[in-house]
Amino acid sequence: QVQLVESGGGLVQAGDSLRLSCAASGRPVNSFTWAWFRQTPEKEREFVAGITWNGGQTNSADAVKGRFTISRDNAKSMLYLQMNSLKPEDTAVYYCALQWKPIVTIPIIANAYTYWGQGTQVTVSS
DSSP: OOEEEEEOOEEEETTOOEEEEEEEESSOOTTSOEEEEEEOTTSOOEEEEEEOTTSSOEEEOTTTTTTEEEEEETTTTEEEEEEOSOOGGGOEEEEEEEOOSOOSSOOOSGGGOOEEOOOEEEEEEO
16 A cells, blocks of 8 residues: 655745645555646546656646646655646645556546545635
């Protein structure tokens, strides 16, 4: 089993920045694609950004391209999401998710991921 714990959420103003972190424990995660999703009460969980096992490939949703950057530190079993120029529409619960197949792609659908964190709330005020 793998445990994922997100941190770094909070209440910020539009235009501010936040850095989310996700810590993995239980088993090595170096070989697997990792991603961030977000969800609001009005929407289904949606893909935000993903990164392959070695960081060689990243992908992000159009809504966050140019503002959010995903990265990982395999030595520390950590995943990050640097969020800049935040907008009120970025308000959501953010989840990190870990794929458990040694693939070199970045799935954008939630059910492709095996392990999930509990989520961290990000609220952006206008």
